[in-house]
Amino acid sequence: YGDYNQKIDYVFKVVLIGDSAVGKTQLLARFARNEFSVDSKATIGVEFQTKTLIVDSKTVKAQIWDTAGQERYRAVTSAYYRGAVGAMLVYDMTKRQSFDHMARWLEELRGHADKNIVIMLIGNKCDLGTLRAVPTEDAEEFAQRENLFFMETSALESTNVETAFLTILTEIYRIIR
Ligand code: GDP
Numbered sequence: 775y776g777d778y779n780q781k782i783d784y785v786f787k788v789v790l791i792g793d794s795a796v797g798k799t800q801l802l803a804r805f806a807r808n809e810f811s812v813d814s815k816a817t818i819g820v821e822f823q824t825k826t827l828i829v830d831s832k833t834v835k836a837q838i839w840d841t842a843g844q845e846r847y848r849a850v851t852s853a854y855y856r857g858a859v860g861a862m863l864v865y866d867m868t869k870r871q872s873f874d875h876m877a878r879w880l881e882e883l884r885g886h887a888d889k890n891i892v893i894m895l896i897g898n899k900c901d902l903g904t905l906r907a908v909p910t911e912d913a914e915e916f917a918q919r920e921n922l923f924f925m926e927t928s929a930l931e932s933t934n935v936e937t938a939f940l941t942i943l944t945e946i947y948r949i950i951r
Contacts, residue, residue, distance in 0.1 A: 780833060781833060783834065784947065785837055786835070786836055786860060786946050786947075787822075787857050788862065788943075789858045789887075790802060790861075791864070791879050792875075792876070792879055793866070793871070793872040793875055793879075797864060797899060801864065801896070801898060801929045804932060805825060805838065806824070806838065807823070808932075821839070822838055823838055823840075830944060830947055832947065834943055839858070854886075858888065859949075860892045860943070860945075861883055862942065863880060863883070863893060863894065863895050863922065865895075865908065866897075867898065867900060868905040868906060873908045893922045894924065895916065895925075896925055896938060897926040898926075898928065900931075900933055925937065925941070
C-alpha cells in the first residue's frame with residue numbers, strides 16, 4: 775500500500791450472480807477486504823470493489839461487481855454485465871433451490887454477456903457441511919456439461935475464496951493476453 779503509482783497491466787470486471795442470500799456480498803467482502811459479517815443486510819443498488827493482485831507476473835486490478843440485493847427485484851440489467859470478462863455463478867450448497875436456479879442465471883448471463891466470458895460455478899457455505907443439500911457430484915456434472923469452472927467455498931471460514939478468484943482471474947488472463 776502507499777504505492778499509488780503502481781502500474782496496472784489489466785483491469786478485469788467480474789460479476790457475481792445468483793439468488794439472494796447465497797453469500798455473494800460476503801464472498802466479495804472476504805476477497806477484497808478479508809472481512810465477513812454475520813448480519814449482512816441487503817443494500818440496494820449495484821456496487822463493486824476492487825483488489826489489485828499479481829497474476830502470472832502481471833498487475834491485475836480485479837473489479838468485482840455485486841448485485842447488492844437487486845436480484846430480488848429481477849432488476850439486474852445489461853449494464854451490470856457490460857464489459858464483464860468473468861462471472862461467478864453462486865449458489866448456497868444448503869439450499870437446493872439456489873442450485874436449481876443456476877441454469878436460469880446461466881441463461882441470463884449468456885444472453886447478456888460477452889461470448890468469451892469465463893464462468894465459475896461456486897457452491898458457497900461449505901462450512902455448513904451437515905446441512906448440505908447439493909452433492910458435489912451434481913454440481914460437478916452441471917459444471918462439466920456447461921463448461922464452467924467449479925469450486926466449493928466458505929466466505930465464513932475463508933475456504934477457497936482466494937483460490938476461486940485467483941483461478942478465474944488467471945483463466946481470464948490466459949484468454950485475453
Ligand atoms: P447475498 O444476498 O448473496 O449477497 O448474500 P450475503 O452475502 O448477504 O449472505 C447471506 C447470509 O448468508 C448472511 O447471513 C451471511 O452471513 C451468510 N453467509 C454468507 N456466506 C456464508 C458462508 O460461507 N457460510 C455461512 N455459514 N454463512 C454465510
